Amino acid sequence: MSLKNEIPILTIDGPSGVGKGTIAKIIAQKTKWNLLDSGAIYRIFAFLIDSNNINIKDLPALEKIAKNINIKFVAKKNSDLVDIYLDNNDISSAIRNEKIGILASKIAVIPEIRKYLLIIQKNFIKEPGLVADGRDMGTTVFPNAKFKIFLTATETIRANRRLKQLQKQNIKSIISDVLKGIKERDERDYSRKHSPLKQAQDALIVDTTDLTINEVVAKVMKIIEF
Numbered sequence: 001m002s003l004k005n006e007i008p009i010l011t012i013d014g015p016s017g018v019g020k021g022t023i024a025k026i027i028a029q030k031t032k033w034n035l036l037d038s039g040a041i042y043r044i045f046a047f048l049i050d051s052n053n054i055n056i057k058d059l060p061a062l063e064k065i066a067k068n069i070n071i072k073f074v075a076k077k078n079s080d081l082v083d084i085y086l087d088n089n090d091i092s093s094a095i096r097n098e099k100i101g102i103l104a105s106k107i108a109v110i111p112e113i114r115k116y117l118l119i120i121q122k123n124f125i126k127e128p129g130l131v132a133d134g135r136d137m138g139t140t141v142f143p144n145a146k147f148k149i150f151l152t153a154t155e156t157i158r159a160n161r162r163l164k165q166l167q168k169q170n171i172k173s174i175i176s177d178v179l180k181g182i183k184e185r186d187e188r189d190y191s192r193k194h195s196p197l198k199q200a201q202d203a204l205i206v207d208t209t210d211l212t213i214n215e216v217v218a219k220v221m222k223i224i225e226f
């Protein structure tokens with residue numbers, strides 16, 4: 001077995017607004033494991049396509065972008081999110097808005113894009129461990145992960161959580177728009193042909209509807225025996 005296979009991986013999958021990012025960040029801090037926010041990678045890709053006016057059918061241009069992406073996640077003390085750096089520039093707020101989220105979910109249906117981004121994601125495996133959050137971490141990207149969790153919560157709860165997060169970032173939104181965005185994204189993420197949002201067969205489902213962040217974290221820490 002190669003060393004990479006022995007590094008413990010915790011995958012946290014689930015739909016938009018379920019709290020994957022928040023939970024993954026806290027677990028990564030507690031365990032000192034590396035963190036992969038795979039949604040941010042799709043968002044950065046969407047942001048680059050959008051800001052460079054690239055046609056999503058122009059595969060050579062997309063591949064070129066994917067090959068040159070240089071991403072870093074930095075955990076911030078007083079925030080429940082991580083800062084995201086592209087080529088040493090903090091682009092967190094430029095990618096954490098509904099426009100880029102929706103574009104990310106649209107480009108995520110393109111198999112070539114998923115293939116390019118798969119390599120970037122696998123490169124996050126490093127000692128002493130990895131916490132990876134997204135939609136297909138336990139099914140496609142890290143199918144051999146030692147620990148797999150699938151988080152769920154009702155649509156309304158998820159929309160409210162997302163709204164609070166946007167408000168914290170001073171991004172003006174209304175609940176009906178956020179709920180509509182969540183429903184559209186769920187529909188696309190669950191139904192896409194390639195690597196859809198799906199619970200891995202060996203993943204443990206945690207319904208977070210009535211749980212606090214601390215309660216979810218405690219459950220996850222128990223699962224990974226920390």
Ligand code: DC
Nearest residue numbers: 038039040042104105108134135136
């Ligand atoms: O988790 P997020 O909202 O930042 O993700 C944005 C979009 O990226 C999501 O709607 C679908 C896509 N995505 C994906 O297809 N696979 C992943 N592992 C993570 C995100």
